[in-house]
Amino acid sequence: MAMSLAGMSDAAAKTYVIVIEQMRFNPPVLTVHRGDRVVWVNRDLFPHTATAAATATPTAFDSHEIQPDASWSYVARQAGSYPYLCTLHTTMRGTLIVQ
Structure with missing residues (x-):
């Protein structure tokens, strides 16, 4: 039974997009669920990063x-x-909230 629940969880995963444009993250706050994919797309003319702040788990993402x-x-x-x-x-x- 647990196997099918895990399978359902994977099937329900979604992909969300954060657009980097005009020196902003849009949306600035995004709420997702565990297993969801977040994609940052850079539409500015120069490089940017999406790096978890020191107040978050430092190795959360970079x-x-x-x-x-x-x-x-x-x-x-x-x-x-x-x-x-x-x-x-x-x-x-920005802020990423994972539920």
Whole structure:
């Protein structure tokens, strides 16, 4: 029975997109469920990162540089609230909430 529940959970996973444009993360706050994929798409003219802030689990996620017209994805595995920022432009901030 647990096997089918796990299978159902995997089948229900969704993909969400955060667009990086005009020096902002859009949407700035996103709520997902464990197992969901989050894709950051850089539509700006220069590189950005999506890096979990030091107040979050430091190793939660770090995209490194996402080049213009490129993307990076992350599968949310652990519940929690993850403030993140662009390490190249520290005024750019967002929050990923994993339920």
